[in-house]
């Protein structure tokens with residue numbers, strides 16, 4: 494007879510997830526605020542007024558930049574908490590962000606960077622794939 498086995502597959506909660514939530518909130522506020530200010534630059538007749546648009550772009554950019562900055566700041570804070578908890582062997586909520594490797598192709602004979610070429614510009618070797 495089979496039984497259900499309870500296994501821990503991850504963790505949730507913690508200050509790191511609160512910071513991640515705040516980061517998302519700041520990003521949404523920044524985008525919504527920027528759209529709202531842009532819409533407020535439309536005059537009451539439903540037309541864009543050039544002066545309103547020019548004056549509206551300054552706070553639009555300001556609100557958007559602040560939203561993005563606070564998103565990055567809170568995300569970085571959450572990442573630091575996760576890394577500190579991981580380093581100390583403590584469970585942490587959320588995921589630690591990863592990175593993608595960047596590849597470049599080099600000649601196996603002389604080590605010169607060759608990119609997508611079919612032959613080496615230095616030792617004239619032809620490549621087989």
Ligand SMILES: [Zn+2]
Pocket residue numbers: 600601602603604605613614615616617618
């Ligand atoms: Zn070579």
